[in-house]
Amino acid sequence: MEALPDRVLDEIVQTTLSLNASTTLPLLLVSRRLSDSTKRVCFSRLVLQDIKPLALDSKAAATLARCPTLVRTLEVGSPPPAAEAGEEREVPGGLREEDLEGVLERCKEIEEVVWKAGGALPEELCELLAAYLPNLTHLSLRPLPHSSTHRFSALHLSLLAPQLTHLSLRGLSQDGARALARSLPLMRDLLNIDVETIFFDDSLCRDGICAARKLREVVVETRGTKLTDRGILALLDLPELAALTLNEVEGRLSKYLWTKVEDFFPDTLKSITIISGETSGHHSWVLDHLPSLFESPLLTSHSLKTLRVTRAVPKIALAAFAAPGSFVPPVDDMAAPRLLPEGALEGLLQSVRNGLEVLELDWWLLGVEDLKAIAQVGKNIRVLSIFLDAPFAKLLSLTSTFLHFTSLQVLRISIPPEHLPLPPADISPTVRHAVLPPTPPCASPVLGSLSPAKEDGASLGSDGGAGAGSPSAVFAVSLFGSSHTAASWQATLPPMREIKKFVKKTPRLAELTWGGRGGRGTWWITHGSSSSARSVTSSNVVIDFEPVLLTSSPADPAFSPVTPPLSYRSRSDSSSTDFSSPSASGPGNRRRSSTGTSISSAGVAPLEELPEMSVLNLDLGSPSPAGRGGRRRAGSAGDALGSKARRSGGGARKASLPK
Numbered sequence: 001m002e003a004l005p006d007r008v009l010d011e012i013v014q015t016t017l018s019l020n021a022s023t024t025l026p027l028l029l030v031s032r033r034l035s036d037s038t039k040r041v042c043f044s045r046l047v048l049q050d051i052k053p054l055a056l057d058s059k060a061a062a063t064l065a066r067c068p069t070l071v072r073t074l075e076v077g078s079p080p081p082a083a084e085a086g087e088e089r090e091v092p093g094g095l096r097e098e099d100l101e102g103v104l105e106r107c108k109e110i111e112e113v114v115w116k117a118g119g120a121l122p123e124e125l126c127e128l129l130a131a132y133l134p135n136l137t138h139l140s141l142r143p144l145p146h147s148s149t150h151r152f153s154a155l156h157l158s159l160l161a162p163q164l165t166h167l168s169l170r171g172l173s174q175d176g177a178r179a180l181a182r183s184l185p186l187m188r189d190l191l192n193i194d195v196e197t198i199f200f201d202d203s204l205c206r207d208g209i210c211a212a213r214k215l216r217e218v219v220v221e222t223r224g225t226k227l228t229d230r231g232i233l234a235l236l237d238l239p240e241l242a243a244l245t246l247n248e249v250e251g252r253l254s255k256y257l258w259t260k261v262e263d264f265f266p267d268t269l270k271s272i273t274i275i276s277g278e279t280s281g282h283h284s285w286v287l288d289h290l291p292s293l294f295e296s297p298l299l300t301s302h303s304l305k306t307l308r309v310t311r312a313v314p315k316i317a318l319a320a321f322a323a324p325g326s327f328v329p330p331v332d333d334m335a336a337p338r339l340l341p342e343g344a345l346e347g348l349l350q351s352v353r354n355g356l357e358v359l360e361l362d363w364w365l366l367g368v369e370d371l372k373a374i375a376q377v378g379k380n381i382r383v384l385s386i387f388l389d390a391p392f393a394k395l396l397s398l399t400s401t402f403l404h405f406t407s408l409q410v411l412r413i414s415i416p417p418e419h420l421p422l423p424p425a426d427i428s429p430t431v432r433h434a435v436l437p438p439t440p441p442c443a444s445p446v447l448g449s450l451s452p453a454k455e456d457g458a459s460l461g462s463d464g465g466a467g468a469g470s471p472s473a474v475f476a477v478s479l480f481g482s483s484h485t486a487a488s489w490q491a492t493l494p495p496m497r498e499i500k501k502f503v504k505k506t507p508r509l510a511e512l513t514w515g516g517r518g519g520r521g522t523w524w525i526t527h528g529s530s531s532s533a534r535s536v537t538s539s540n541v542v543i544d545f546e547p548v549l550l551t552s553s554p555a556d557p558a559f560s561p562v563t564p565p566l567s568y569r570s571r572s573d574s575s576s577t578d579f580s581s582p583s584a585s586g587p588g589n590r591r592r593s594s595t596g597t598s599i600s601s602a603g604v605a606p607l608e609e610l611p612e613m614s615v616l617n618l619d620l621g622s623p624s625p626a627g628r629g630g631r632r633r634a635g636s637a638g639d640a641l642g643s644k645a646r647r648s649g650g651g652a653r654k655a656s657l658p659k
Contacts, residue, residue, distance in 0.1 A: 050117030227251030414516030
């Protein structure tokens with residue numbers, strides 16, 4: 001352990017804490033090196049809320065007080081949706097510049113800034129970051145798009161240009177797009193860029209992005225109509241480009257775009273991703289370029305390892321039911337699933353023969369025969385995601401076909417509405433969405449139990465009330481049908497014996513997901529012995545089922561999971577398992593650990609000795625007289641805060657940093 005580099009040791013500690021947060025204190029006491037590594041992991045991220053006055057939870061307060069020099073990532077997020085009873089409501093979207101400056105002055109070793117709050121970005125933000133953070137290399141400014149109509153003009157972005165290696169921007173104004181184009185030639189070490197703006201045009205690609213010659217990953221997102229074939233072809237001319245992503249690009253791309261590529265694209269290009277929304281209105285020409293992809297020289301390249309042409313599904317549409325009062329956007333007519341274009345299968349098979357490893361193709365429908373043809377040459381495919389034009393039961397019967405996928409580890413399937421299983425009720429699959437009146441305050445739209453419902457449909461609980469932990473609503477609105485109970489939805493799950501039979505024929509399969517609209521969930525597969533009584537084992541195979549969310553509502557981010565039947569329970573106790581919300585790509589986006597704790601790279605559980613939710617309202621004071629570029633010593637201020645925090649007991653408390 002002593003010989004391991006710090007970076008490797010930190011990764012081991014982070015994984016350990018993610019699996020079991022109770023190991024925090026033991027790791028602090030084992031040895032000096034492990035203690036230092038644990039502190040680096042626990043205090044490496046500082047999270048602020050975009051509110052005024054600035055309020056810090058116990059973790060953030062302890063980080064600023066004890067070891068601000070360990071902070072490597074600063075994250076600014078939106079405040080909770082509602083204040084506690086009797087608590088004064090902070091003003092969202094109003095993080096004061098002096099508060100932010102006070103934090104930056106103390107945390108000078110920050111390497112990454114992530115801004116994902118709902119308020120408008122401070123116009124002087126780049127100037128502040130350049131003045132206080134000499135080690136900043138990762139900058140992500142992606143405010144929530146629905147929370148503010150204000151666009152970011154990226155003033156003084158050029159001040160950060162020489163040090164950035166990763167840049168992600170959303171909501172740039174026209175001036176912001178021009179500022180970015182002027183700054184990119186100065187970003188000589190930039191490796192990754194992700195930009196969203198309606199002012200994306202060919203000049204930004206040609207004169208801006210292409211001037212950063214070391215770029216390896218480029219993500220373009222625009223609803224504007226200024227981007228044409230010339231801009232895309234210019235991006236493909238980057239000498240070290242490894243991955244190109246077009247995320248809901250609605251420029252004027254011609255139907256022959258991908259056939260114009262010819263042979264000048266770099267040998268380093270390994271990934272092509274095209275994502276299109278299925279709900280928003282599209283211009284008539286937006287999808288015309290997709291069929292030409294299968295005739296492109298890109299697919300004949302032996303260097304291409306990843307091909308994704310996928311649809312972006314709203315999170316609310318991935319749940320089993322729509323909560324009363326919520327609206328599930330229907331699929332736009334232009335995005336309705338259609339069969340592969342004529343001749344597309346041949347180009348796709350050629351790419352698979354040349355060593356394609358990741359194939360995500362849920363924009364078009366693939367028939368059973370198409371799947372069989374891919375399987376014949378798909379020995380190298382590790383990840384397969386398709387829109388199958390057949391029932392899920394038909395997929396499970398294709399065991400002989402999947403014998404050819406000798407490297408397959410992840411299989412994600414979406415099923416069109418006409419092939420979804422119907423619960424034992426009179427349900428019309430033609431109903432795609434519904435809007436119901438909001439439920440009364442005493443009622444809950446969340447179904448947290450699969451207990452048999454009363455005949456009158458009044459309650460799922462035994463007492464018929466709406467007390468704590470006892471939901472009061474029985475019926476929700478199905479995304480593909482009329483109202484029915486969660487218990488009837490449970491009856492549509494495929495038999496576990498069929499899942500086991502299918503898994504035995506795919507020895508490397510670790511994830512089987514039935515996702516998309518009307519999906520059921522994810523089966524996690526572990527090939528090996530297990531003593532767990534709640535897991536389904538067969539021939540040294542352990543299968544854990546993670547169902548999709550039961551209900552979803554835009555106003556309620558805390559969605560509730562379906563409780564699966566006993567034969568589908570995961571290894572952990574169902575009452576303590578954290579079923580988190582699925583990603584847009586499917587419901588099983590995070591693997592569960594044996595203790596029921598979700599493994600996420602987003603963060604680590606806080607230290608046990610810190611109070612759970614004590615709040616410190618900190619007056620971080622004004623910046624030093626030397627100005628924004630000043631380097632005032634902050635150690636004494638941090639020590640003073642730490643001593644006050646230690647002297648205070650639990651509960652709410654206030655402290656002020658001396659100026």
